[in-house]
Amino acid sequence: MRWYKIKALMFRDFKIITRCKFRLVELFYFPLTTILIWGLFSIFTRNISVETGIMVLAVNIFWSFAHLSQFTTNIQINQDFWSGSFRQVMASGFTRFEYMFARIVSSTVSSAAIMVYMLLIASIFGLTIFFEQPGMTLALSGITLIGSMALAITVTALILFLGREYAFLAWTLLEGFILLSAPVYPVDVFPEALQHLAQVMPFTNIFAGVREMISFGTLNPAFLVNGLVIAIAYLIISIPLYHFSFKRAKGNGTLSRMD
Amino acid sequence: MDAIKVSGVSKKFKEKGKTFWALRDVSFSVKKGEIFGILGPNGAGKTTLLNIMIKLVSPDSGRIEILGKDVSSDNNILEEMNFVSGDTKFHWVLRADDIMNFYAMAYNIPKEKRKERIEKLLTFFGIDDIRERKFDDLSTGEKMRLIFAKAMLNRPKILLLDEPTLGLDPAIAMRVRDEIKRVNRKFGTTVILTSHYMNEIEQLSDRIAFIHDGRIIDMGKVESVKLKRFGTYDVIIKVKKVLDKDSLEKQGFQVSGSVLKKRLAIGKSISNVLSTLQKNGYEVLDIETKKPTLEDYFVKILKKGVKPEGA
Ligand SMILES: Nc1ncnc2c1ncn2[C@@H]1O[C@H](COP(=O)(O)OP(=O)(O)OP(=O)(O)O)[C@@H](O)[C@H]1O
Numbered sequence: 001m002r003w004y005k006i007k008a009l010m011f012r013d014f015k016i017i018t019r020c021k022f023r024l025v026e027l028f029y030f031p032l033t034t035i036l037i038w039g040l041f042s043i044f045t046r047n048i049s050v051e052t053g054i055m056v057l058a059v060n061i062f063w064s065f066a067h068l069s070q071f072t073t074n075i076q077i078n079q080d081f082w083s084g085s086f087r088q089v090m091a092s093g094f095t096r097f098e099y100m101f102a103r104i105v106s107s108t109v110s111s112a113a114i115m116v117y118m119l120l121i122a123s124i125f126g127l128t129i130f131f132e133q134p135g136m137t138l139a140l141s142g143i144t145l146i147g148s149m150a151l152a153i154t155v156t157a158l159i160l161f162l163g164r165e166y167a168f169l170a171w172t173l174l175e176g177f178i179l180l181s182a183p184v185y186p187v188d189v190f191p192e193a194l195q196h197l198a199q200v201m202p203f204t205n206i207f208a209g210v211r212e213m214i215s216f217g218t219l220n221p222a223f224l225v226n227g228l229v230i231a232i233a234y235l236i237i238s239i240p241l242y243h244f245s246f247k248r249a250k251g252n253g254t255l256s257r258m259d
Numbered sequence: 260m261d262a263i264k265v266s267g268v269s270k271k272f273k274e275k276g277k278t279f280w281a282l283r284d285v286s287f288s289v290k291k292g293e294i295f296g297i298l299g300p301n302g303a304g305k306t307t308l309l310n311i312m313i314k315l316v317s318p319d320s321g322r323i324e325i326l327g328k329d330v331s332s333d334n335n336i337l338e339e340m341n342f343v344s345g346d347t348k349f350h351w352v353l354r355a356d357d358i359m360n361f362y363a364m365a366y367n368i369p370k371e372k373r374k375e376r377i378e379k380l381l382t383f384f385g386i387d388d389i390r391e392r393k394f395d396d397l398s399t400g401e402k403m404r405l406i407f408a409k410a411m412l413n414r415p416k417i418l419l420l421d422e423p424t425l426g427l428d429p430a431i432a433m434r435v436r437d438e439i440k441r442v443n444r445k446f447g448t449t450v451i452l453t454s455h456y457m458n459e460i461e462q463l464s465d466r467i468a469f470i471h472d473g474r475i476i477d478m479g480k481v482e483s484v485k486l487k488r489f490g491t492y493d494v495i496i497k498v499k500k501v502l503d504k505d506s507l508e509k510q511g512f513q514v515s516g517s518v519l520k521k522r523l524a525i526g527k528s529i530s531n532v533l534s535t536l537q538k539n540g541y542e543v544l545d546i547e548t549k550k551p552t553l554e555d556y557f558v559k560i561l562k563k564g565v566k567p568e569g570a
């Protein structure tokens with residue numbers, strides 16, 4: 001991998017974000033409204049059950065972070081297709097992995113910034129544990145990021161495989177994984193068969209860990225270990241998926257017709 | 260030395276369950292510093308060939324070597340090339356200077372040289388006043404000039420041009436053609452050019468290939484390719500006065516008024532015709548030879564139903 005290639009694409013991604021009003025709004029507006037909605041909910045539920053509101057708020061932060069990092073990566077790629085500039089970008093000699101990796105790095109940078117921004121807003125509502133335990137927060141965020149990136153790579157692979165009319169996977173696929181990752185409820189609420197599936201969802205351990213942090217102020221390291229193993233497994237599966245669907249798209253002509 | 264060597268490249272695509280060949284056993288080579296024109300009807304396979312060269316499509320069989328390196332396995336070869344197509348687009352929100360900076364970085368132009376090179380190119384192409392405008396807001400001509408400026412950033416050894424003057428007004432198209440020629444002369448850049456403008460191909464190309472249905476039908480110097488499909492050409496001679504119409508017609512002239520027309524075999528010179536006329540006391544006022552144009556060739560070859568040479 002050539003670092004100057006990565007840097008060039010990152011430069012371009014950031015230029016697009018800063019020059020594109022709707023991308024900026026997307027990045028800041030949705031996280032803000034999400035945190036405000038659930039922050040206010042936590043005020044409302046304070047008298048009913050102290051933790052519930054804060055827990056929902058905390059889970060939503062990680063949910064938004066997962067969504068944001070995956071979505072940002074995929075939307076950057078989709079925009080290359082939609083703007084008709086993919087062919088020109090690739091003609092300047094990016095390998096498939098440089099192309100993907102640069103997108104992951106630039107979306108990591110912007111999502112991480114938004115994550116801090118969300119945590120800051122949430123602290124207005126009394127959710128401060130993530131600042132009090134920065135190590136845990138960093139670990140949970142890091143694992144979330146790996147899972148999200150694995151999904152981002154998978155989504156790219158699927159779009160290359162199925163064609164660009166499947167671009168909608170960029171904003172739909174993750175929601176199914178969130179549902180099955182048991183965000184604001186424990187895995188036990190699922191019927192038995194689904195429980196097994198839920199155990200291997202990328203964010204199950206993250207959400208369980210977040211809920212535990214809110215309830216008990218501590219985090220069982222098992223959540224981190226399991227979460228990391230599963231996230232890395234997703235990543236390991238996603239990379240060859242991407243590699244082969246890129247190769248196939250190059251063979252059957254899909255790639256040259258992406259834009 | 261061959262800058263580009265294409266050997267036995269074939270590519271088939273599937274559309275709605277039907278398989279068809281976009282390229283069949285295409286072979287040719289382009290010498291260093293040569294401008295190689297590719298012409299052929301819509302859907303002939305020209306763009307597919309260029310897509311293979313920029314690694315966006317992989318061939319089913321065959322191999323392409325550029326500057327001695329195998330395109331399919333070398334990751335750095337595109338650094339020495341550049342690609343322009345008439346339908347090139349950049350991201351709509353990016354400004355001209357963003358685009359130039361991005362490509363300068365992508366081609367690893369050192370930071371201290373980047374600014375100067377970009378300035379020079381924007382000035383050269385007469386677009387230094389659009390640097391802060393978004394790509395979407397540019398006119399077709401401004402876009403095209405920006406694309407050419409981008410294509411010169413890495414001082415490519417190989418330039419692939421897919422209908423580069425599509426949609427340009429004649430003045431800008433001429434400027435672009437001049438620029439192609441200038442770059443080719445000054446830097447010895449090897450160029451592959453596809454175009455539907457026959458005069459463009461004729462004006463620029465050292466050699467051409469005519470491609471149809473994925474096959475190369477004819478290849479060679481423009482003149483020889485053109486003439487290959489035509490056995491004859493016309494010479495039109497205006498004389499002061501026709502002295503003996505009958506004898507002229509017997510000699511194979513078509514006579515109308517004081518204008519004589521004679522069909523000659525390709526390769527046969529007109530000096531014999533002229534000397535005979537002069538010997539018979541004719542005063543020649545004007546001579547015009549009507550050789551087939553590339554356009555005549557294009558139309559003829561498609562009308563006749565084409566077969567590759569030797570097939
Ligand atoms: N990516 C692709 N997937 C499927 N079919 C393709 C693809 N690219 C080209 N084709 C088909 O292959 C054939 C050759 O197309 P190509 O674009 O190479 O022609 P061309 O000579 O460039 O034509 P034009 O003069 O119209 O630009 C056409 O039938 C086209 O529909």
Ligand SMILES: [Mg+2]
Pocket residue numbers: 305306307421
């Ligand atoms: Mg074409």
